[in-house]
Amino acid sequence: MSTIAGEALAVAPERVRSGQQKISFSWMVWPAVAFVVLMMVFPLVYAAWISLQDASLGTEPRFVGIENYLNLASDPEFLNAFRVTWVLYGAALALQLALGTWLGIVLNGVRVARHLVRTIAITPFMMPPVVVGMMAIVLLDPSVGIVNWLLGTVGVPPLLWLASPRWVLLSVALVDTWQWAPFVGLIVLGGLQSLPASVFEAAEVDGVIGWRRFVYVTLPLLGPTLLTAAVLRSVDLLRFFDLVFIATRGGPGNASTTMNMYAYQQGFEFSRFGHASAAMLTLSAVVLCTVMVFARLRRAVSY
Amino acid sequence: MTPPAARRILGRLQVAAMLVAVLAPLAWMVLSSFKVSRDVMALPPRLIFTPTLDNYRELFLRTDFLHNTWNSLVVALGATLLGLVLGAPAAFAIAWHRTTWPATLTLFARMAPGTLFLLPWFILFSQVDLVGTYTVLILTHGAITVPVALWTLLPYFDALPRALIESAQMDGCRPHAILGRIALPLVAPGLVVAAILCFVFTWNYFLFALALSGFDTKTAIVASFNFIGEGVTNWGALMAAATMIALPPLVLALLVQRHLVSGLSSGAVKG
Amino acid sequence: MPALSIRNVVKRYGAAEVIRSLSFDVSPGEFIVFVGPSGCGKSTLLRMIAGLEDFQAGEVAIDGRVVNGLAPWQRDIAMVFQDYALYPHMSVAANIGFSLKMAGIDRKAVAAKVDRVAQVLQIGHLLDRKPKALSGGQRQRVAIGRAMVRDPKIFLFDEPLSNLDAKLRVDMRAEIKQLHQRLGATMIYVTHDQVEAMTLADRIVVLKEGRIEQIGTPSELYRAPASRFVASFIGSPAMNFVPVEVADGAITLPGGERIPTPSAHAGRASFGIRPEHLSLGGDGPALRGTISLVEPLGADTLVTIASGEERVLARLPGDVAPVPGEVVALTFDPGRGALFSVEGRRV
Structure with a gap:
């Protein structure tokens, strides 16, 4: 995400270089930096230290080096969590980007009641995850939920949704998509509105319309916008926690136990502090690497 | 090729479909909160029913929900203030000096899952006997609001003409006066967006409060989370709680909707 | 102070x-x-x-x-x-x-x-x-x-x-x-x-x-x-520069004409003369060439002459009406000219 940092400050005029200006506001950074170091960096380091110990409730901590990390690699529960995280990530990201792109394009073409439409599109992702989870529980209830009843009226047999080991991930991905696809849609809308209209007119003159215009003109031009959306969603999706914690508790069984959920359970339910810290740091590394990959991609597709 | 009129109608239909998809669950939630339990679960659903305030009555009179809401408000306002007080000067200095490392540092720190911080926090704050206090809740949510405020404000400060700041120096402003009298008033719209994002993110976030709040400081989100855990089968009351806690962020978000998306995408990552 | x-x-x-x-x-x-x-x-x-x-x-x-x-x-x-x-x-x-x-x-x-x-x-x-x-x-x-x-x-x-x-x-x-x-x-x-x-x-x-x-x-x-830099920066239209040879107190213009100079410089140099110091059909040394462009401004007329690769611009009174293609001699007072070394210094 350093690319976003770069973009925010991309307008640096050449004559301004650090250390040359007489006036200094540097001290204004220090309170925030001190806060971040004390409240975030220090705990991170502390967690890293814990992750190198065999630390559990009621036992004397013992330094074990990277043993916790090695244990993770051979723990079938963790490997399951790893798989669950990526499956959920792939499904949700694909759904949200596809739906978001569609939404953005449709919103761009409709000029009635723009303000209202935009307002409504913002609603889902401003909602507390707890509320979304509650709604999911009530609406997707296998026996008395309205969704199954609605599907029943068109002849679809009742589904177990969040209670089905097989479909729980897709269900969770769908709920998350309900919440976040509008966000992607609004980002895409912003991207579309910043593109010059002349490009589309030129395409029309050249006879490139419909699907071909979408594939050869719109999509490539939207590349950077979509990648920005993908980065933002990736950070959240890889750390997926809220919804499963509220609506499924990682279940049924461990079918929706993401890495973050797994780490939480290990740390706070089984009090395996060292093990949990190792899992959380591994997850942090996964998030960081993914973001780096996207950052590089983003640089490659910018025009 | 479809004629323009047909295309326009097609577009509107698609937008309408989106609106229904977004609004239907919300409408269901709000409607259910006004139904008696029997009606909530009735299938086929009863669209015509006698509205009742029973669920809200139960929520506010039989539980501590009102107090919990007050706690949420204290924590969210406190964390918002903390985020702005620390984040705004930092964003200004970063935009002026163009040294990005403090911003990058906060961003990287934010990429770690919230659960990672929880364990060290719990151990450290237990030792100073702060667990369960407003102080610890405001401080920990600062881990969300400081980066959010900083990143939301960065582009606003960056858009200020440098000559304005230089001119203020010539006019005899010290750095703190430049911030207070020139820079902050000029980014007022950004401050509003940042404040609302900070408030909403703190209000919505449940993990820190779940682990670190005490009986007296339990927030509304945690209380309603516990309703689920207790297997409350009174769906009407559940939906009333959901409606109540969804209301403040939605109202605030609608106030600044135009600037929300850009604010969110300038590095603001939720809990 | x-x-x-x-x-x-x-x-x-x-x-x-x-x-x-x-x-x-x-x-x-x-x-x-x-x-x-x-x-x-x-x-x-x-x-x-x-x-x-x-x-x-x-x-x-x-x-x-x-x-x-x-x-x-x-x-x-x-x-x-x-x-x-x-x-x-x-x-x-x-x-x-x-x-x-x-x-x-x-x-x-x-x-x-x-x-x-x-x-x-x-x-x-x-x-x-x-x-x-x-x-x-x-x-x-x-x-x-x-x-x-x-x-x-x-x-x-x-x-x-x-x-x-x-x-x-x-x-x-x-x-x-x-x-x-x-x-x-x-x-x-x-x-x-x-x-x-x-x-x-x-x-x-x-x-x-x-x-x-x-x-x-x-x-x-x-x-x-x-310097040549100052000469070209100050004044509008900018000063003309023509390549010359200097030897024994005399400047040899592109046409072969020699004019005396107090300069002790020897070798290749640039001779600068402002457009407003050139005139048509007067006495004195001259730069010769074919008129390639005439730009009337009312009070003045800007005339560009070409001679091989060289272009020289003159600001002439508005009442003269030269015709492109005409071969002319633009005369000047040598005292108005300035001599610059190849490095651009005044000599």
Whole structure:
């Protein structure tokens, strides 16, 4: 995400270089930096230290080096969590980007009641995850939920949704998509509105319309916008926690136990502090690497 | 090729479909909160029913929900203030000096899952006997609001003409006066967006409060989370709680909707 | 005592030297213009005097007091910025009075001073407006008023007219000149426009690549440019340069004609002659060629002649009507010409 940092400050005029200006506001950074170091960096380091110990409730901590990390690699529960995280990530990201792109394009073409439409599109992702989870529980209830009843009226047999080991991930991905696809849609809308209209007119003159215009003109031009959306969603999706914690508790069984959920359970339910810290740091590394990959991609597709 | 009129109608239909998809669950939630339990679960659903305030009555009179809401408000306002007080000067200095490392540092720190911080926090704050206090809740949510405020404000400060700041120096402003009298008033719209994002993110976030709040400081989100855990089968009351806690962020978000998306995408990552 | 004294100042950005050991003095009441192409360091130099930018070596003294370590507000100077830099959230009156307020002067005294300045600049009726509601010229006046209200020892102007349209620029230029005459204050003015420099300055400092190319009055620069760079930068249309050979006190023109010169230079050189010093059909040495372009301007006619690769431009009276294709001789007074070495120095 350093690319976003770069973009925010991309307008640096050449004559301004650090250390040359007489006036200094540097001290204004220090309170925030001190806060971040004390409240975030220090705990991170502390967690890293814990992750190198065999630390559990009621036992004397013992330094074990990277043993916790090695244990993770051979723990079938963790490997399951790893798989669950990526499956959920792939499904949700694909759904949200596809739906978001569609939404953005449709919103761009409709000029009635723009303000209202935009307002409504913002609603889902401003909602507390707890509320979304509650709604999911009530609406997707296998026996008395309205969704199954609605599907029943068109002849679809009742589904177990969040209670089905097989479909729980897709269900969770769908709920998350309900919440976040509008966000992607609004980002895409912003991207579309910043593109010059002349490009589309030129395409029309050249006879490139419909699907071909979408594939050869719109999509490539939207590349950077979509990648920005993908980065933002990736950070959240890889750390997926809220919804499963509220609506499924990682279940049924461990079918929706993401890495973050797994780490939480290990740390706070089984009090395996060292093990949990190792899992959380591994997850942090996964998030960081993914973001780096996207950052590089983003640089490659910018025009 | 479809004629323009047909295309326009097609577009509107698609937008309408989106609106229904977004609004239907919300409408269901709000409607259910006004139904008696029997009606909530009735299938086929009863669209015509006698509205009742029973669920809200139960929520506010039989539980501590009102107090919990007050706690949420204290924590969210406190964390918002903390985020702005620390984040705004930092964003200004970063935009002026163009040294990005403090911003990058906060961003990287934010990429770690919230659960990672929880364990060290719990151990450290237990030792100073702060667990369960407003102080610890405001401080920990600062881990969300400081980066959010900083990143939301960065582009606003960056858009200020440098000559304005230089001119203020010539006019005899010290750095703190430049911030207070020139820079902050000029980014007022950004401050509003940042404040609302900070408030909403703190209000919505449940993990820190779940682990670190005490009986007296339990927030509304945690209380309603516990309703689920207790297997409350009174769906009407559940939906009333959901409606109540969804209301403040939605109202605030609608106030600044135009600037929300850009604010969110300038590095603001939720809990 | 000089109002401003610059001694051997050096500014570096990393390895790049932007200002290279530069020295000069400004007398009280002088109007000094820094001029040069973009990147020559003129704005940087101004900002160093203002105290907005640090430098690595040398000394800046205002009224005999070394100000190197002082903040901008401690230097008793005022600056008018290129984009005016008016505070958008304050009224015109608040903008003008801001520095006084910051200095802790009481409200009544501030209001009185603001009124007086507004009267001088004829912006009294605008005092309650916000900058957004002003025209370009009005904003410019407010920016000047903001500087005036402080009675500074030195006024600094950083390309203040570059954002105005051509007509307004001419008007404001005249106003700044009148203001200088009226206040008698020391002013330092940065521009890349040589016409602005010529019309405003008591003395011009021509800068190139962080060095002073020449300091002098406008007429000195016009009549006796120290280098080919100054010669080509000052005056419009620009001076003509023709390649010549110099030997034994004589210049050999491209046509083979020889004219005597006091210069001791020998070898290849450039001979410079201004378009307005060439005439058609007079006495004296001449540059010959075919007329390739005729541009009538009314009072004058610009005529370009070509001879091989060389082009020479002449500013002739408007009543002559040369025809393209005609072969002509443009005569000149050798005393008006200037000789430059291959390196560009005057010889």
